[in-house]
Amino acid sequence: MRIxxxxxxxxxxxxxxxxxxxxxxxxxxxVEAYGTIDELNxxxxxxxxLNNEKDSVQAARLETDLRWVQNKLFDIGSILAxxxxxxxxxxxxxxxxxxxxxxxxxxxxxxxxxxxxxxILPGGGKVSATLHVSRTICRRAERVCIRLSRExxxxxxxxxxxxxxxxxxxxxxxxxxxxxxxxxxxxxxQSADLKAER
Numbered sequence: 001m002r003i004x005x006x007x008x009x010x011x012x013x014x015x016x017x018x019x020x021x022x023x024x025x026x027x028x029x030x031v032e033a034y035g036t037i038d039e040l041n042x043x044x045x046x047x048x049x050l051n052n053e054k055d056s057v058q059a060a061r062l063e064t065d066l067r068w069v070q071n072k073l074f075d076i077g078s079i080l081a082x083x084x085x086x087x088x089x090x091x092x093x094x095x096x097x098x099x100x101x102x103x104x105x106x107x108x109x110x111x112x113x114x115x116x117x118x119x120i121l122p123g124g125g126k127v128s129a130t131l132h133v134s135r136t137i138c139r140r141a142e143r144v145c146i147r148l149s150r151e152x153x154x155x156x157x158x159x160x161x162x163x164x165x166x167x168x169x170x171x172x173x174x175x176x177x178x179x180x181x182x183x184x185x186x187x188x189x190q191s192a193d194l195k196a197e198r
Contacts, residue, residue: 029144038073040134041070041073041077094155106168113178120184124182124183139166
């Protein structure tokens with residue numbers, strides 16, 4: 001694929017074209033789905049950039065994981081940018097093996113983490129906090145993909161992958177915080193007595 005011109009002026013009236021050439025409104029659910037996946041991908045790119053400021057075995061491991069995830073998200077975006085039922089040459093796929101890959105990533109990181117006894121406040125260091133932001137975007141992407149799948153055909157493995165990815169991003173955020181020696185702050189539930197005093 002070769003992109004020679006960034007602007008075309010063809011979308012000025014509020015429509016865009018899917019991969020097969022079909023014209024759709026830019027606020028259509030399908031465009032919202034692959035647009036949110038793109039937003040997720042960009043946020044993970046930011047996490048990678050911040051992570052690359054570190055020089056450690058753990059940073060190198062995270063770089064490998066996040067780069068793989070970004071490539072998979074590009075695959076998902078191109079699938080979602082194609083009308084249901086259409087296929088094109090060398091069209092990427094998301095497989096059960098990809099979902100299993102995320103599960104292995106989660107299990108590997110969990111080995112280094114203590115079980116959670118309470119919800120944690122998103123934050124920590126720069127990488128961890130950015131991964132938490134990515135996690136929330138991923139949850140939104142999942143909601144949009146589910147809505148789309150109720151109206152049109154969406155490959156089941158896409159929804160599974162996005163669902164598992166939000167779990168992976170949560171665990172990666174915790175794992176990075178631990179590897180960098182950054183504290184985790186637990187949600188402090190307020191008692192009724194404390195609320196009354198305020």
